[in-house]
Amino acid sequence: MFLEKLIAAQRQNRSWLCVGLDPVGDRLPPSVRRQEAPLFAFLKAIVDATADLVCAYKPNLGFFLAEGTAGMEALRRIIRYIPDPIPVILDGKFGDIAHTAAAYARGAFETLGADAVTLSPYVGSEAVRPFLAYPDRAVFVLARTSNPGAGEFQDLAGSPAGEDGPPVPLFLQVARQAVRWAAEGPGTCGLVVGATHPADLARLRQIAPTLPFLIPGVGAQGGDLEATVRFGPTHEGIGPIVNVSRAVLYASTGEDFARAARTVAEGLRATIASLQGPA
């Protein structure tokens, strides 16, 4: 079960930190570039340096696609390499009609072996259900994304179908629907909520008290770690998955990149712990 893995990883490593695995060929240190499979070598070194500090890893499909065949091979290998119980969230923001969504689910869960994926809600429930059909996996549906202009469409407020009440913004309607998807299951349904929009984090936690949150936007994007720690946990106490990518991966572009990544990850874990207060 996804949540069991997540909880085990959070307990074992006393961490809510997730490291985003977004490799860029041009940014790899020279000694790594000389290896036979540089992308995998880089990510393996990052995982080796941080596997006792994180509760999840999140490879983003875009960076692997950009690197072509070598990238996709690195993605396949690093997912297999990540040790139990740490879950792997394949960040693909998939969102396609049912027949195609089923193919993406096969690709992510069966072929690649990811524990979870991110999904985009635009297409509707039909894009989500084929993923939720896997009882031991999870989906994180985009509610509030971490980009500065996230509100462009997400803030559009209208009355939900069949309701008369006041207008509700799209991102909250997605969250309401996600609560229903979570109840349907059998897979686990969570939300993606950017740390860069702390007020929305609070509103989303209120609407979806039991859904696990994947929270990007900390680190290079400057998200609010205090709000993340305050509103991130579910009402049952499952911690958020707080993702940091660039700030860890490229903490140093020199030969000490793995040690530097570990230092930054340790610092982030400690900062999160200090904000949690006494356990």
Add this chain to the structure above:
Amino acid sequence: MFLEKLIAAQRQNRSWLCVGLDPVGDRLPPSVRRQEAPLFAFLKAIVDATADLVCAYKPNLGFFLAEGTAGMEALRRIIRYIPDPIPVILDGKFGDIAHTAAAYARGAFETLGADAVTLSPYVGSEAVRPFLAYPDRAVFVLARTSNPGAGEFQDLAGSPAGEDGPPVPLFLQVARQAVRWAAEGPGTCGLVVGATHPADLARLRQIAPTLPFLIPGVGAQGGDLEATVRFGPTHEGIGPIVNVSRAVLYASTGEDFARAARTVAEGLRATIASLQGPA
């Protein structure tokens, strides 16, 4: 330029038909499965059988991901194999924050060499612009998807930011914004509009008179070909890209699959032409 390629392909083949390349390993005929690279062999046979009948090909990333390393290799090879001037639309429904969108754009346009991609608008303009930065490529943004429940979020109607007028549904607000993206360029911006929602096709053509339309939902999904032909073309007369996947690819599951695909594609092209009336 994308539109020049599209127009050349539409003229050369007198066709608005696009064949969706969605290979499923289990559905390949026995003789194809025995080949060294069955997925590529299958798609090559489909392209050989239809390249004089179509205006575009549309491989959907999900089906290639599902087939693992062999799938991604088949995707890479088939994009290179498709002959000029026929454009290739990589259907990935990408939608991520700017830094990551740039990685997807590198992957789709530079690494794989696609002429166009499909995009999901949920994240906002920041997800679109990195793709539009390629002057000779195109993006097709999801407005109205072809699934039965497309309206779940797409119909949410609210007042656009800074406007007082009557509420406008999300999918029309996306189309309005796409008109602005098209004006910004330098790449080409079009819309994805399902043939299964003919009334919306008409409304979208009114809002976006000059944007090229990619129209899925014909064939297995039962979309309206008459509305497609009526509202599909831009006001300057650029024809829509009318996608059919399963009905062509799996016209026969036997050894005559390529010939059967050609027969179905010929029939679809002729039906579209007959609806166009005398040229």
